[in-house]
Amino acid sequence: MNRREFLKKAGFAGMLAAAVSAGLTFPKKVWAAWNEQAFKAKKTPDALNKVYGTDSLTDSDKIFMQTPDIAENGAVVPITIQADLPNVESISLLVDENPTPLAAHYQIGKGLRPYVSTRIKMGKTSAVHAVVKADGQLMKATKEIKVTIGGCGG
């Protein structure tokens, strides 16, 4: 029997059972609640308030954003954020002109470098903010990214 036939016979249930017994699938109860209010906020200051309790941020020259100046494809815009700051607790990414600005939020655990890299959708040309919470302080860096073809699929 070849691999394809074997997988068909074992079926999805078999695979899932194996994964659960191997301790790989995390039980649903360990997940903290997804911050719905923050992710549904339509404007950046509202999203910031919902995540941090304030929208007051200081500009920092120690937050580095690696982004294209022009995104040819708004559906896939690569963003890398690095903070040269001690005790970074979290990093958030917000896109002002997106229907819901908060794109991602990262809680930086113990031992993790303040570095995240991902790809996001941008509906149109917009300011993009990297917000960093470090030592209880809220700081940000901003880059304007031009978008030639919007990526929200509307």
Next chain:
Amino acid sequence: MSIRMRAKEQSGLVTVKALVKHPMETGQRKASDGSLVPAHFIQQITAKANGEIVLEAQWSPAVSKNPYLAFQYDGKKGDTIEIAMIDNEGKTFDGKGKVK
């Protein structure tokens, strides 16, 4: 495993790169018949190194389709990395690997 990952150590710094297949639908896209394709996207990510949580992330549907994630921590070859994700429909995704 539904999450593909590579973890490499260089001079004590481990870089983990992960990729997962997921449509990451915003809920705003129209199907060919004009109806809205419902929102379907990964909401939460947890990453562990040697059993300790190093990263917890929350995503919006603004993260691109087939999402990419990379992070770094101080570690060594042989460390075990586990990544788990859950989407808004409750589907879970897993990946596990060793740092090379």
